[in-house]
Amino acid sequence: QELVLQLGLLCLGSPLFGEIRSPSYPKPYPNNNISSWDLQVPKGYVVKLTFKYFDLEPSESCFYDYVKVSDKKDLGRYCGRLGSTTGNHPGRKEFVSKGNKMHLEFRSDFSNEDNGTVIPYRGFLAYYKAVDLDECDPNNAAENDERPQCQHFCHNYVGGYFCSCRIGYQLQSDRHSCKGKEKFYEIRGFQRRSPSCRKGGRSDLGSRGQGCRRQAQPHDVTSPFFLFPSGVQQ
Template sequence: KLGSAKTHPSVPYTPSLFPGTTVPALLNSTSNQLYLHFYSDISVSAAGFHLEYKTVGLSSCPEPAVPGNGLKIGERYLVNDVVSFQCEPGYALQGHSHISCMPGTVRRWNYPPPLCIAQCGGTAEEMEGVILSPGFPGNYPSNMDCSWKISLPVGFGAHIQFLNFSTEPNHDFIEIRNGPYDTSHVIGRFSGTEIPGSLLSTSHETTVYFHSDHSQNKPGFKLEYQAYELQECPDPEPFANGIVRGAGYNVGQSVTFECLPGYQLIGHPVLTCQHGTNRNWDHPLPRCEVPCGGNITTQNGTIYSPGFPNQYPNSQDCTWIITVPAGYGIHLNFTLLQTEPYNDFITLWDGPQQTAPQLGVFTGNSVKKSAQSSSNQVLMKFHSDAANGGIFAINFYGLYRSVSSQCLTSCPVILQDLEGSGPVWGHQEEE
């Protein structure tokens, strides 16, 4: 035991200086070597010093306890040695992660060993991790409301798998929410003792919420999560004869399909990109086709031949009823007509039934022919026989009937068929 002013330069040291007349306290070296240096200047002599020393064994600090659900790193416990601690995944370290063996007559650590605790709530930002109910593997406490947020980079979701699960049925439960808010969509809610199946969140932020009531505490749950890339569903473009509306094709996003005028949507109008290992839409892609007939209530539009722009099939009998607001007539303009003469033809009536006056029968191969009704409804029928296809397109729009339009229903006229080869009875359109 020795008062030390300076240790040898080759040995790590912390120097201690002792001037004046105060007797230093008892000192303990932590090395098997010690360097003593005495210095006096040119003035004032004094009695000096007298010290005694003896050797002592360098005892170590006691082996620190390993926290439950944790591990200790470091096997040396001599003075100034440092030991560190880590917790198993899902547990939070409570205390100091590093402790040091202190010098002194009684060896001790500068801090007590830490604990590893399964906490109520938290944030997980790693690409994979573990979430535990409070106190796991012991029973969770009563009256708990805990929320964990899994926060991953944008473009990733969380694959969640339960390893342990036991709660009071119905009263204590866990919810997995597809987003960071209390109002986010719940993709799983579980209670009881049956281990839930795996889940895939479709958001880069996922919430795990746990609730327990005042009674019947159970061991709770242990779950693992792993990030997975949220790829896009197949691009639905180009969508023939229609329009696709939507912000994107990522998991959970939806797109809407609309057909161009004259076409009818076959299939689901709204598709949602499904989560899962393979990205795909929740329904097959729809298509836009020309219907063989139907009720049309728009004030303007186009009627195409079935299968347009391809040729219409054989043996077709199609019926359309066009309705515009009361007080309007209907103007129809044949912008395209290529049918087998006489055998394939279009008939128009000035009303919703075949008992109404006939506006004309149109067949052959020509354009720039038109008809006009005095009624706000027109019946249109198309017939094709068993041979030779064709194609047609008819634009229509509602036309307000003025008081001077006196000849819309009472002036018969002979119209030429669109081939110009024979008469077709109809009614004069208003000029």
């Protein structure tokens, strides 16, 4: 097997794109061959693969020669020639993985003969590249068995994502969840938590901060009076 990688490498050493050829391509592939390729791109990306050229022995259900594409599940088995009535030619189909890995398997049987005539099937040429994964899409999170995404806001960028919180909340150390901030108010030189005024009180915003004070009811107020020795109220 031959896997030709181009110069599309990150500092992590994972390729951003590459080329895959069947054995001996562009010459006819050999009989009784089993080849496989494990494609991996950096985390935060998915693999997109297309066949530039595809020419395998056609058969019903691709029983003889075939290429199988898979990631966590089978993405299909393909064989045949373009325009052939049997087989399952991939055409211009784009194969996209759910995660950052994809697996290809090529198999050929003992012969490529049709009524005693050897037919030189040339195999395939495929290209793949890394495509940014939108982690903020809940469908992607579910497919990749990720933990629940951002509690409030999710922001995707090429190769990753980050979370943020609504006003009044703070992002926690797990970088996903949000917690409300505790508000403190200064009252006459000391701090206390945000006041909760009792019934009959009201919030008072003064020069020293915010607090509560009792609001006098009508029966709480009486007219002041003085008693003089004569007993007369003035």
